[in-house]
Amino acid sequence: NAGVTQTPKFQVLKTGQSMTLQCAQDMNHNSMYWYRQDPGMGLRLIYYSASEGTTDKGEVPNGYNVSRLNKREFSLRLESAAPSQTSVYFCASSGVTSGGETQYFGPGTRLLVL
Amino acid sequence: KQEVTQIPAALSVPEGENLVLNCSFTDSAIYNLQWFRQDPGKGLTSLLLIQSSQREQTSGRLNASLDKSSGRSTLYIAASQPGDSATYLCAAYSGGGADGLTFGKGTHLIIQP
Numbered sequence: 001n002a003g004v005t006q007t008p009k010f011q012v013l014k015t016g017q018s019m020t021l022q023c024a025q026d027m028n029h030n031s032m033y034w035y036r037q038d039p040g041m042g043l044r045l046i047y048y049s050a051s052e053g054t055t056d057k058g059e060v061p062n063g064y065n066v067s068r069l070n071k072r073e074f075s076l077r078l079e080s081a082a083p084s085q086t087s088v089y090f091c092a093s094s095g096v097t098s099g100g101e102t103q104y105f106g107p108g109t110r111l112l113v114l
Numbered sequence: 115k116q117e118v119t120q121i122p123a124a125l126s127v128p129e130g131e132n133l134v135l136n137c138s139f140t141d142s143a144i145y146n147l148q149w150f151r152q153d154p155g156k157g158l159t160s161l162l163l164i165q166s167s168q169r170e171q172t173s174g175r176l177n178a179s180l181d182k183s184s185g186r187s188t189l190y191i192a193a194s195q196p197g198d199s200a201t202y203l204c205a206a207y208s209g210g211g212a213d214g215l216t217f218g219k220g221t222h223l224i225i226q227p
Contacts, residue, residue, distance in 0.1 A: 004157075042219040043158075043203070090157055101207070102148065103215070105157035 002026055004106035006091050012112045013081045021076040021109050023091030031094045032074040033103070034058075034066060036087040043090070049074055081113045116141045116208050120218035128226050129196060135189040135221045137204035142182045145214075149178050149189050150203045152220070158203065162189070194225045 004025045013019055025032065034046040035058075045058030047066040055066050063085060065077045074093075078085055091106040117140045127133055137147070146165045150158040162171045162178040164187065170179040177190040187204055203220040 040219070043205075043217040045215070092158075101146070102160050102163055103158075103205075104160070105150075107157045108155075 004091055004093055004104050006089075006106040006109050008109060009107070010110045012114065013078075014114050015082060017081050018077065018079050019081065019111075020078075021089055021091075021111075022073070023075065023106060024073045025091075025093040025104070026072065027093060027095055027104065028071070029093035029095040029104075030071070032068065033092040033094070034064075034074070034076045035090045035092065036060065037090060037108075038087050046076065046089075081111075083113045085111065086113045087111060116144075116206055116216040118204060118206050118216050118218040120202075120204060120221050122221060123219070124222040124224075126224040126226060127194060129194060131194050132190065132192050133194055133223075135191070135202050135204075135223070137187040137189070137218055139185045139187075139206045139216070141206075141208060142185050143208060144182065144206045145209050146207045147178075147180055147187045148205045148207070149176075149187075150205065152201045152203060154200075161202075196225045196227045199223055199225045 007022045030051045032049045035043045037043050044060050046064050048056045049068040052071045067075045089109045092103045094101050094103045119138045121136045148163045149161045151161050152158045164171045164180040175192040180187045201220040201222045205215050205217045207215050
């Protein structure tokens, strides 16, 4: 049981390049999320998927697209990277535990856009 | 719009001390509040989740309390250890799906050996 996995761990892009961040979970969760974390800004929600085939915008969706490929996988695409997208990106999924609905996070992808 | 504030932003204490981390939220209509731990270069790990109907939750040396009426939660760490050094984040869930979980910016905790 790997939990939430993300690839790649690190990436350097030039302005205007595109890339896709991959995320997968093996906990059979319906809901999945993409966040970005920046110093002084905390965690901000980019996109959310409540189930396979559905996606919703979060707080900061501009410049990003997502695909919920199946129940396990939720990818984040940067079509034309900008320096403002330099950040740490976290994928998460959520499921119900004895205490309530809990989010489980991946290890993150560190992205530098030059 | 829900806002979550954590005070202090950073804290450094000697090993063995008991300490309290604070979290406040502006909208008391929450479903639950969750405390996370983040180690440097890592993702977030859930520590405790308190439902809106609960007053506190305990796990080992950690105790989290919730006072919805005052918009506050505290995380109490007993007998702190160097391994407790990390950033601690709280997050309030207000329901509604995509935008329902609001995170604080975290308290960076250092436990001195």
